[in-house]
Amino acid sequence: MNKQRIVILGAGYGGLMTAIELQRNLKDNPAEITLVNKHPYHYQTTWLHETAAGTIHHDQTRIAIREVINKQRIQFMEDTVIAINPEEKKVKLKNGEICYDTLVIGLGFEAETFGIPGLKENAFMIGTLNKARLLREHLAYNFAQYHNEEKKDPARLNIVVGGGGFTGIEFLGELANRIPELCEEYDIDKVKVRMISIESSPTVLPGFDPDLVEYAMNSLETRGVEFVTGASLRECGPDYIVYEKDGRPIHVPTLTTIWAAGVRANAIVEAAGFQTTRGKIEVTPELRAPGYEDIFVVGDCASIINPKTNRPFPPTAQMAIQQAKIISTNILKRIGGEGSLSAFVPKDLGTVASLGHNDAIAVLFKNWKMFGWKATFMKKMIDNRYLLKLGGLNLLFKKGKFNIFY
């Protein structure tokens, strides 16, 4: 009998954890598992704001895929997915084509720029490891140029972050720690640097506990961040942005705009002809694409409505990892010929937002509020726990965060 061909697209939190779960639980090799990813490494998207600000080295963020998979059980293919053809059960790759019996789509997210003029062309996004590295280099380059040029251009030291959600705030936390180092390195007076957060809601971190939001804003303001809330970014040029506040346009000269205000699923998903909402597939309770029994969708490519709010659950790594577990269980059930698959029930383990490596806010186990070193400790424990789950003690000691109390 031919072996079942299971193809997993993307080695992010969702795709890689699906592969690892299958590797652990699939007995006697009844299937051929292929994992396809653009790069030979998995990167921790939840650490990209640190790489982007330059507070951790990119090598700590990335993990060689061959180090965590069992090569006897999983074939790794370093290639780029170009298109999915669900009718013919084929995936077009940059260097060929692959056919499947069961497909798992875990291709992650892209920035959503909402048609704001110039944003796509001129803003930085913290979406991939190499984009994060580019931003880190760009920041250092501008500080170096400012130091060296005769006629100083203040736009080099104005840094604008569009979006005061989790990504924007976590990035600002790292940036606020990095700026004093850059100023010292390039002999620049710290007061010349502006870090500006622009958020359209009346407050940053909308929906989060108000006391903790206040704590976060105070923590960042004391380190130099300026908050502009109730304001919308209207335009982004190569050396300026325009935002609107109280009906008035405000022009800010800047060479560095970071867009952190919205994500959508990888465009490949929509192009494949699946039924989508904001580019994401509204999956069935078993995490399949509607109408396709053989296609599972994991992580940021999947949309699941929270019945309590009637809105989609926010896209998180936590969610992707939980989904991977159910998808692997359901794939095993299909291989075993079991008719009824398990439904996904998300578990809310809480939310932690870092404000730099030494400060954070958190709501854990429904309503246990934390801030400061305790929340920082929890954040690092969560990061370390993931490494342990993925690659055991070996990976934890190689890439873990052990500066847990500061």
Ligand SMILES: Cc1cc2nc3c(=O)[nH]c(=O)nc-3n(C[C@H](O)[C@H](O)[C@H](O)COP(=O)(O)OP(=O)(O)OC[C@H]3O[C@@H](n4cnc5c(N)ncnc54)[C@H](O)[C@@H]3O)c2cc1C
């Ligand atoms: C700065 C930042 C901080 C965050 N912090 C948190 C946090 O603290 N907690 C939390 O729970 N969530 C956080 N998130 C959200 C979280 O990172 C995402 O929800 C999560 O990464 C989604 O996992 P995924 O598997 O769907 O996609 P990803 O982890 O993004 O993985 C997608 C994979 O697909 C690969 N890929 C993409 N396109 C192709 C292609 N065409 N061909 C082949 N391979 C491809 C990519 O290289 C990548 O390996 C954060 C996000 C950002 C940007």
